[in-house]
Amino acid sequence: MSNETFIPISGNEVKVYFQNQFQKIKADDINRLSGANPDNSNIPAILAAILATIGRSLDTAIGFKVTNSGAASISIEPGLIIRLDAIFRFPGVTLVPSSGSLEGIFEIELEEALTDLNTLAFWDSTSERFQPGTGPTRKAYRVNLYEKWVNTPGLPSITNSRLGLLSYKRSVIDGPLTEIKRLLPVYNPGLIGIDVSLDPGILNQDSLADSINWLFQHIEQKNFLKTTSSTGFDDTQIRFRTQGAYAFWSKDEVNWYPFA
Template sequence: MANEVAISLVGNQVKVFHTNAFQKINPDDFDRFSGANPEHSIVPAILTAILAAIGQAEDTYIGFGVTTDGTNIEVDSGIIIRPDTVFRFPAVSLIPNPDALAGIYEILLDQSLTDPAALMLWDTAGKSFQPGSGPTRKTNEVKLFEQWVPSLPAPSPTTGRVGLLHYKRDVIGGPITEATLLLPVYDPQFLGVGVGLNPAIGDRTTLTNAINWLFNYVEAKDFIRTVPSAGFDNAKFQVRTQGNYAYWTNDEGVTWRPFA
């Protein structure tokens, strides 16, 4: 019979709130149900599982595509997944300050109690419910700020905020010549899947791993490399052999010509 030894682990528990029949509960307990209070709420457990499914463990940014036409900077909508909550960012069109040579846009991930409403609150002295008011929502809000300067270099993100994008002009008042995303965005389109690729490719556990393998494989092969010259066209060029001779065609095989 094998000998068994129990090994102590740290960080191996996931706890969610449990109530007993006829148990008195308090506001914190209700907030756990909604996720407003993340301690022992099911919400962090679900979000952590989602992050793990895409190979992430910390704050993850998805979306936030950036383009510019020289005047406006267009930012696509995005989502920020934390292990205990979620933030949403709407699509926006930004016009940088006209006096800026360079600058950044940065975001602040803010949490606050909002949406006050009339409530019936328990009066501990009078032992009865009395009219009152209080916040009814815990709100996750993304706040956006611009930091700009009239000379290079561009400013760094403010402490406690996250850099969204960097922009610059060649001259003050000129068109925007560069708009670059600063967020470490994760692209779920590159989520890996376990597949068997043949022939002789083997098992590649991620899409990017397979693409890199194919790129290196093709690069290692010897091919005829050509460059366009004056008067070239884009007709498909094909070659076939017959015995010791080779022939070529550029009209889908209608006419085969021998190499001179």
């Protein structure tokens, strides 16, 4: 007969709210259903499952592609930021850096706010009747956009609690844009991965597809063959060239020898 031992672990539960029959309903109970109150709501579990399908478990940005960058403006495609408790939507925008700027950054702030005030009926415990009043009817998950710029060299730092979106530089104040970089790490499900780091010399690519393309271009441009090291023989790079019907080889591209 085998033995069994219970092993306690933490973080192994997904709890959702349970309403008993004939139990009084409170505002928090309804807000759990909509996701406005993420505690014991099924919304975080659904978002976690969505992130898991693309191999992610943390906050993830998707989209935000920089396109149609001109000398004076920057276009950014729409994007989403998926957290474990909410989704934030960023619309496509065209940005024009502020006049007088030399360098700068655009950053985003993720804000939660109660909005859409409306006339509602509230229970008055004194009169024991419903009385009219004003209150919010929606909880908004909003993306706010800011620009920080300077007129001297040196990019501004990203504000605490905000996310860097992109940076830009000019060679002179109010001159054409000379450098644009996206600061926000973005996951692209269509390109299989993010921040892939491979050796040798592939550096950090945005995706596995970019790394494969880098390898293809590297092989296409390769202009030598490397010999196999063994006792008594050279380990070197050999290049070839032809002249008419003859072929020659070289170790240094200076001295060329015909094949024996």
